[in-house]
Amino acid sequence: MSESSPTLHLSSGPHIASGRSTAQIMWMVNLSLVPALLWAWAVFGPVVLAIAVSSILGCVVAEAAACKIAKTAMTVFDGSAVCSGLLLAYTLPPGMPIWMPFIGGMLAMFFTKGMFGGLGYNIFNVALVGRAMMMATFPVEMTTRWVAPHLGAAGVDTISAATALAQIKLGGEAALAKLLAAAGDGVWFDYFVGMRAGSIGEVSAVMILLGAAFLLWKGIIKLYIPISVLAGVALLAPFSLSPGLYMLSGGIWLGAFFMATDYVTSPITPKGQIIFGLGIGLLTGIIRNWGGYPEGICYAIMLMNILTPALNDWFRPKRLTADGVPS
Amino acid sequence: MSFFSWGKAALPTFSRGGIHPDEHKELTEDLPIEAFTPTTVSLPVSQSLGAPAEPSVVKAAKVKRGDVIATVPGGVSLHAPVSGIIKNVQTGPHAALVYDTVITIQAKAAEDEPEFAEEAGWQDLPIAQMLERIRDGGVVGLGGATFPTYRKLMLPKGAKVDTLVINGSECEPYLTCDYRLMLEESDKVVLGSWLIAKIIGVANCVIGVEDNKQPAAEKMRQTIAALGLEKLEPKVRMSVVVTQTRYPQGSEKQLVQSLTGRLVPKGGLPLSVGVVVQNVATAYACLEAVRNRKPVLERVLTVSGLGIKTPKNLRVPIGTSVEDIVAHCGGYSADTVKILTGGPMMGRTIADLDIAVTKGTSGLLFLTAAETSLDGYQACISCGACVDACPMGLEPNRVSQYMEAGRPLETERFGVKECFECGCCSYSCPAKRPLVQFMQVAKATYRRHERKSK
Ligand code: SF4
Numbered sequence: 001m002s003e004s005s006p007t008l009h010l011s012s013g014p015h016i017a018s019g020r021s022t023a024q025i026m027w028m029v030n031l032s033l034v035p036a037l038l039w040a041w042a043v044f045g046p047v048v049l050a051i052a053v054s055s056i057l058g059c060v061v062a063e064a065a066a067c068k069i070a071k072t073a074m075t076v077f078d079g080s081a082v083c084s085g086l087l088l089a090y091t092l093p094p095g096m097p098i099w100m101p102f103i104g105g106m107l108a109m110f111f112t113k114g115m116f117g118g119l120g121y122n123i124f125n126v127a128l129v130g131r132a133m134m135m136a137t138f139p140v141e142m143t144t145r146w147v148a149p150h151l152g153a154a155g156v157d158t159i160s161a162a163t164a165l166a167q168i169k170l171g172g173e174a175a176l177a178k179l180l181a182a183a184g185d186g187v188w189f190d191y192f193v194g195m196r197a198g199s200i201g202e203v204s205a206v207m208i209l210l211g212a213a214f215l216l217w218k219g220i221i222k223l224y225i226p227i228s229v230l231a232g233v234a235l236l237a238p239f240s241l242s243p244g245l246y247m248l249s250g251g252i253w254l255g256a257f258f259m260a261t262d263y264v265t266s267p268i269t270p271k272g273q274i275i276f277g278l279g280i281g282l283l284t285g286i287i288r289n290w291g292g293y294p295e296g297i298c299y300a301i302m303l304m305n306i307l308t309p310a311l312n313d314w315f316r317p318k319r320l321t322a323d324g325v326p327s
Numbered sequence: 328m329s330f331f332s333w334g335k336a337a338l339p340t341f342s343r344g345g346i347h348p349d350e351h352k353e354l355t356e357d358l359p360i361e362a363f364t365p366t367t368v369s370l371p372v373s374q375s376l377g378a379p380a381e382p383s384v385v386k387a388a389k390v391k392r393g394d395v396i397a398t399v400p401g402g403v404s405l406h407a408p409v410s411g412i413i414k415n416v417q418t419g420p421h422a423a424l425v426y427d428t429v430i431t432i433q434a435k436a437a438e439d440e441p442e443f444a445e446e447a448g449w450q451d452l453p454i455a456q457m458l459e460r461i462r463d464g465g466v467v468g469l470g471g472a473t474f475p476t477y478r479k480l481m482l483p484k485g486a487k488v489d490t491l492v493i494n495g496s497e498c499e500p501y502l503t504c505d506y507r508l509m510l511e512e513s514d515k516v517v518l519g520s521w522l523i524a525k526i527i528g529v530a531n532c533v534i535g536v537e538d539n540k541q542p543a544a545e546k547m548r549q550t551i552a553a554l555g556l557e558k559l560e561p562k563v564r565m566s567v568v569v570t571q572t573r574y575p576q577g578s579e580k581q582l583v584q585s586l587t588g589r590l591v592p593k594g595g596l597p598l599s600v601g602v603v604v605q606n607v608a609t610a611y612a613c614l615e616a617v618r619n620r621k622p623v624l625e626r627v628l629t630v631s632g633l634g635i636k637t638p639k640n641l642r643v644p645i646g647t648s649v650e651d652i653v654a655h656c657g658g659y660s661a662d663t664v665k666i667l668t669g670g671p672m673m674g675r676t677i678a679d680l681d682i683a684v685t686k687g688t689s690g691l692l693f694l695t696a697a698e699t700s701l702d703g704y705q706a707c708i709s710c711g712a713c714v715d716a717c718p719m720g721l722e723p724n725r726v727s728q729y730m731e732a733g734r735p736l737e738t739e740r741f742g743v744k745e746c747f748e749c750g751c752c753s754y755s756c757p758a759k760r761p762l763v764q765f766m767q768v769a770k771a772t773y774r775r776h777e778r779k780s781k
């Protein structure tokens with residue numbers, strides 16, 4: 001005791017730290033995603049779990065390989081690869097062959113994150129790149145393997161042909177009328193709660209909001225990005241055939257709260273985040289209304305990801321000076 | 328400021344950033360200040376910012392408590408904190424400078440120990456003489472800055488100052504020495520504050536105390552009412568303002584904003600917005616120097632942390648070694664991983680127990696692995712926590728990225744030169760990045776570069 005012990009550490013301050021760690025944040029995000037997965041299980045059956053596991057495995061294997069190749073510290077346990085895998089799975093149709101997400105996850109992780117130097121250095125949201133790559137590689141499976149919900153009425157009749165937005169995109173007003181007629185009066189409720197055809201994680205706005213509320217409560221995300229994404233989408237909703245369906249489907253909620261808020265690929269200051277979110281919302285609307293895809297938030301987010309470094313340069317934090325202008 | 332505090336009358340605080348770490352003040356806040364005098368003291372001669380000091384005593388000389396033992400040209404002197412024999416004048420360790428000339432005194436009571444009794448009529452001394460006594464008393468900023476106080480109080484010609492801010496924030500976790508001083512010596516702190524207000528010629532003095540030290544604020548208020556300051560000339564309006572408990576409330580710029588609403592301009596001093604800031608312990612020391620002609624011979628410090636057997640608030644002679652304090656406090660446990668001088672946010676680690684208490688030592692902390700972080704760091708995930716926490720509105724994340732990329736001389740625009748190393752950024756970083764260290768290295772690179780290009 002009390003003799004100069006050999007274990008004394010020397011370092012500069014501060015000597016205390018907040019309890020937050022990167023791994024803790026990532027695992028909390030994963031936790032917040034669980035309700036949506038459980039809901040998808042109830043609606044589409046256990047196959048969604050297999051897809052999620054396949055996608056997660058793909059991401060984890062690629063991350064481990066990238067760490068080995070680059071000879072850096074093994075980071076697969078920090079939860080971020082699992083997070084990317086989960087998010088990727090959430091963008092996929094529940095009827096897809098279960099080996100495909102594994103390939104998609106692996107490619108996305110390796111090319112988006114591994115090649116750029118790992119967590120913190122990627123420019124694009126990993127899950128979204130995965131989805132885009134899968135759209136290019138497996139176009140048929142990505143757009144046709146929908147599963148009719150086991151719960152509720154919406155889409156029962158439309159079986160697994162396509163999501164509502166895709167049907168409307170192809171068939172116009174006639175398709176919309178048919179769809180609404182088939183779904184009956186409960187259509188808005190079914191869409192909000194998530195009893196309809198759609199991608200695994202995006203069917204239920206309620207479950208996504210539940211997860212998001214947890215992240216807000218824990219101070220992990222802020223509202224600037226999600227609110228401005230939703231506002232941007234809403235601004236262009238009147239140009240669509242069915243503004244209600246437009247707001248409630250197509251992954252907007254998942255994108256706004258979980259994809260666009262990814263720390264690494266989004267700006268830091270409130271102003272930057274608001275411009276970023278509005279940009280995503282407006283681009284989503286432009287793609288949907290006048291572009292070739294029925295959905296579009298995936299590409300909108302990736303486009304804005306490119307702008308993130310510039311937004312960080314344009315919108316700097318306010319300094320503690322009278323004018324607040326950075327040097 | 329948060330969503331949930333809407334509607335509640337918020338206590339004053341600074342406008343941007345800041346953190347609220349676990350306070351750990353409960354370890355020592357209820358322990359009265361205890362005096363402890365070791366048998367030998369070793370004083371590094373450099374005890375204040377500025378020119379190096381020169382010893383003015385030689386080995387084997389006899390000194391009396393309060394004698395000058397080292398001088399600084401244009402600075403403040405160092406005094407023998409105890410009577411005794413000079414045992415040694417040689418190179419030895421210094422907490423901040425690594426090495427310094429160290430004067431060691433073997434304590435031995437003199438027959439005629441000086442009493443430092445109160446001098447009548449001290450209130451009416453000419454200002455110049457008051458300043459002289461503060462200088463000769465070796466008073467420096469005891470909050471840790473150790474800038475010679477008389478220099479800060481000698482206002483430049485034409486300076487317009489209307490407010491004195493007395494800093495009783497003690498925003499560093501663990502530390503309770505200023506709190507105890509306000510509780511136990513409130514009359515001296517209040518009189519000292521009045522004295523400083525008189526010296527700089529202001530009629531308004533605000534004492535800032537954080538919300539977690541309500542008893543001290545209450546005690547200071549009672550003392551102001553009880554002392555009958557209105558009988559003193561000039562009249563100074565004294566008030567105690569309770570601020571939010573938020574680190575770094577005790578930093579000058581932040582405290583000035585919290586208490587007066589004024590923003591100190593970039594690179595400027597509080598003086599430029601009409602404010603002078605002094606710490607409560609410094610006010611106390613000024614009073615003793617002027618009223619009792621007692622130089623700074625001792626200081627109150629907090630010995631705390633889960634590693635030390637019995638935490639204490641101690642009053643020790645300057646030059647008391649960490650080793651003697653450890654022995655007096657029952658030793659430290661084997662799971663202590665860091666020993667610090669100062670608080671856990673801005674304090675320094677020490678490697679050896681032969682380091683001595685200097686005028687700027689406000690605490691001695693023995694931290695176990697459970698209290699401190701020894702983790703390695705990871706890549707920045709751009710979460711923005713550091714930017715949100717920075718009270719100056721700087722971008723430590725960008726600085727750290729540029730430093731890692733080997734581009735230190737491109738970091739000025741991210742605020743490197745405005746950083747005062749409070750540590751809020753590193754504290755908040757989930758990737759545990761040593762952001763303050765990156766800031767320090769960037770600053771040092773600029774200094775070297777600017778010297779070279781001159
Ligand atoms: S240490 Fe510097 S950069 Fe970090 S929070 Fe404090 S002032 Fe800001």
Ligand code: SF4
Binds near residue numbers: 707760
């Ligand atoms: S807190 Fe750390 S991880 Fe977050 S932006 Fe700052 S440096 Fe990067």
